[in-house]
Amino acid sequence: MADLVQTDVAVIGAGIAGCIAALALAPTCRVLLVDRQAEPPPRIGECLPPAARRILEALGLSETLTGPNSPHQCSLGMQSYWGSSHCHINDHLRNPDGAGYHLDRAAFEGFLRARAEAAGAVFLRPATFQKAETEDDGLRLHLLRGGGNSAVEQRVHTRYVIDAGGRTAPFAKRLPGSRIHLDRLTACWATIPNRDPRKMGLILAAQNGWWYSAPLPNGRRVLAYQSDSDLINSSLHREPAAFLDLAGREPVLAELTDSVQTDLVLHGMVAAGSSRLPTAAGAAWAAVGDAACAFDPLSSQGMFHAMATAMQLGDLLKASRRLTHPNAENTAWVQQQYRAQIERVWQGYQTHRLLFYGMERRFCHAPFWQRRHATVSFMEKKG
Ligand SMILES: Cc1cc2nc3c(=O)[nH]c(=O)nc-3n(C[C@H](O)[C@H](O)[C@H](O)COP(=O)(O)OP(=O)(O)OC[C@H]3O[C@@H](n4cnc5c(N)ncnc54)[C@H](O)[C@@H]3O)c2cc1C
Known part of the structure; x- marks a missing residue:
């Protein structure tokens, strides 16, 4: 068993949400970033929406998209055969944020991981979160560090946990209340x-x-x-x-x-379904990105949402000094504010999801479309 690591915040998952959270918090407190994958795995080719550039600019990271050695490719928009067999083009020409990007996703995550470490986050990889126990002044986490026969248990004491573990929400799924799924x-x-x-x-x-x-x-x-x-x-x-x-x-x-x-x-x-945690934050933890709520890829908003929720949580934690000077008041404030923000995002997302699926009426007798044309409240069920 390795020595106990002490930190202010442990971020579980070094995907986009986890790296952005680590980058946002590393200048002000001790951050431990953990991922079960030593290197970012191959992912489906994804399109980064233009608005994501604002967040990258705020963190001084936009050169990954526009620099001369950028591995990513400019995206001019989307051709859509939706609601009719004619092509409708949604281009980015009039978008104030400019073009989107077809990402080399592994390169993008590799870049964010390197920047989070350079900003001061301690990065353990491969290290898999296994379980947590509540202690008086925070949480004790149990990780499995390394791979195969050489894996050792690593204990961590932290004041706060950010679950950035994607759809499986490895920390939050152990808490009471199961994830809510709109579809499969x-x-x-x-x-x-x-x-x-x-x-x-x-x-x-x-x-x-x-x-x-x-x-x-x-x-x-x-x-x-x-x-x-x-x-x-x-x-x-x-x-x-x-x-x-x-x-x-x-x-x-x-x-x-x-x-x-x-x-x-x-x-x-x-x-690729739409799902969310029943609650996105507790007293000593919060979930960001897909862990908090995962969107249908039709929205093309998953990566922006991962970045935005990580930034929003980072701002709340810094403004309240919850990580460095925790007390009952700032603990309750962060929890309440962040829950309300995620609730608003989810309500807006559900409305748009219904709208977009509602625009396609050619196949309305097929089960796939019938399920999506029903009301969300009827469809919402516990997973
Ligand atoms: C088919 C498909 C197409 C998509 N297309 C788009 C698109 O075009 N545009 C767009 O914006 N979004 C798209 N998305 C959504 C986007 O991929 C996600 O929203 C985004 O990856 C979420 O990032 P994240 O950091 O929250 O989670 P993830 O990227 O899932 O990262 C989670 C990290 O946590 C780590 N982890 C998990 N469990 C543990 C554990 N127990 N211990 C330690 N580490 C752990 C994982 O290794 C991983 O690195 C698409 C999704 C799908 C399924």
């Missing part, structure tokens, strides 16, 4: 060589789900099919022929896949 959306994704010169993403509504495609900075193109876990062919992520057959039923996608069929690489299935 699942994404099956593949990559193909990109022969299309357009620097735009694409969404396309289909009979029992919808498609997403976008160019990747490495010369390939991502192709992802979203449907509910009980409606999707469970071997779609293992059978290239089945995936190509489904894509080929859409003429717009057939154009992209026709000449590159043998170069299709299937990457797997991932959870």
